[in-house]
Amino acid sequence: MLLPRPRGRLTSALLEALRSDDASALAAAPATAPADPVADDDLQLALWVCFELHYRGFDDVSDSWEWQPKLIALRAELESMMLSALRRDLTVEVRGNTMAERLQAVVEAYDGPQLSRFMQTQASREQFAEFVIHRSIYQLKEADPHSWAIPRLAGKVKAALVEIQADEYGGGDPNRMHSELFRKLLRGFGLDDEYGGYLDEAPGITLAISNIMSVFGLRRDLRGALVGHLAAYEMTSSGPCRRYAKGLRRLGATEATCQFYDAHVVADALHEQLAAHDLCGALAESEPGLAGDVLFGAAACLHIDNRFAEHVLGCWADDRPSLLPRSASHDLESAAGTALSQAL
Ligand SMILES: [Fe+2]
Ligand SMILES: [Fe+2]
Secondary structure, X not given: OOOOOOOOHHHHHHHXXXXXXXXXXXXXXXXXXXXOHHHOHHHHHHHHHHHHOOOOOOXXXXXXXXXXXXXXXXXXXXXXXXXXXHHXXXXXXXXXXOHHHHHHHHHHHOOOOOHHHHHHHOOOHHHHHHHHHXXXXXXXXXXXXXXXXXXXXXXXXXXXXXXXXXHHOHHHOHHHOHHXXXXXXXXXXXXXXXOOOOHHHOOHHHHHHHHXXXXXXXOHHHHHHHHHHHHHHHHOOHHHHHHHHHHHHHOOOOHHHHHHHHHHHHHHHHHHHHHHHHHHHHHHHHOHHHHHHHHHHHHHXXXXXXXXXXXXXXXXXXXXXXXXXXXXXXXXXXXXXXXXXXXX
């Protein structure tokens, strides 16, 4: 993957520093946070690029940048802006006796726009292709951010997380890795299945879905939030995935194209139990001080996903694309129009 295009003052300086291998070109974080850090295109892209140095990196950036002190300091400032906005905007309802019950209450409190119902019953092929492009930002690295928690946990909490993650990574079969199943989905739409292939088109709120997992994942002090995030993700996956699969079949998709969602209908029905009880429940018992963070992580997951759904459905209601203007190399119209009609 190559560095993306800049989107503002922050990313212009950051990308220039990375490209020229010159840390002195890095700009300091802005003195005040943007009005809406969670959806800010410039801030979220800067965070995504900083985090990516810990995952696969960029072909045009030296791997030695991963722990560059000035870049880490900049990233920490941007993370704080995102976390402060979330702590300000989120209400975490504490209802129920057990951690699993409390997580369920958070899930119910954040019951948001029904994007999956729209995709099931109404979305056009072009809209489904657009949705899949948004999702590719995280799904092509599916499960990686939550793996950061493994060395930070112990005993049955660690065992529960490893059980979930082993499934996400295909149980030893690379063809069953969930990220690989997502690549089949992209190919079914005639889209680019390369990791990060649509980074330039992803708006801030789409990047935030991926970034919040990295914020939690790379900070040991937020390990409770990371597992809470995973629980909320798993607890709200099986039903929507069933609807996405139905939407794909309504559009005439092949079995291979539907496999990603079909697999999640089954897998996440189990993962949700593991995550709520064996992972978060056991963590709250062994480290009670983390219980509040578990619920915060769950609420952050659902809040950002609701904002993403509002963005996408709002754009479509106004007959506007929900992606940033595409580059010539990713012509969505030709991908969704020509290839879809052949492949689906
Ligand atoms: Fe998965
Ligand atoms: Fe899962």
